[in-house]
Amino acid sequence: MVEKKLTPEEFRLKILEPAKKTDHICWTCKHLKPVIKGSKLPPADLIGWCKKLHWPFYWCIPENLVVKKCIGYERIG
Numbered sequence: 568m569v570e571k572k573l574t575p576e577e578f579r580l581k582i583l584e585p586a587k588k589t590d591h592i593c594w595t596c597k598h599l600k601p602v603i604k605g606s607k608l609p610p611a612d613l614i615g616w617c618k619k620l621h622w623p624f625y626w627c628i629p630e631n632l633v634v635k636k637c638i639g640y641e642r643i644g
């Protein structure tokens with residue numbers, strides 16, 4: 568049996584559990600750098616960082632501003 572090679576984003580989804588669960592479209596976007604469960608450093612109101620919007624800087628994605636549509640969205644896989 569040949570196993571499908573995972574992209575880095577697919578691998579991330581498989582092994583790393585995000586700290587939060589929200590309705591952000593970002594969860595399935597390849598540009599999200601999520602806050603992983605158990606992380607101590609990031610502010611509590613972030614779900615992660617966007618690596619595309621505001622490039623070359625990261626955009627902090629707040630928990631309470633739920634992104635439903637995004638011009639930069641690219642689905643993982």
Ligand code: SF4
Nearest residue numbers: 593596599617637639
């Ligand atoms: S490009 Fe848009 S959908 Fe993707 S992580 Fe950034 S803000 Fe979220």
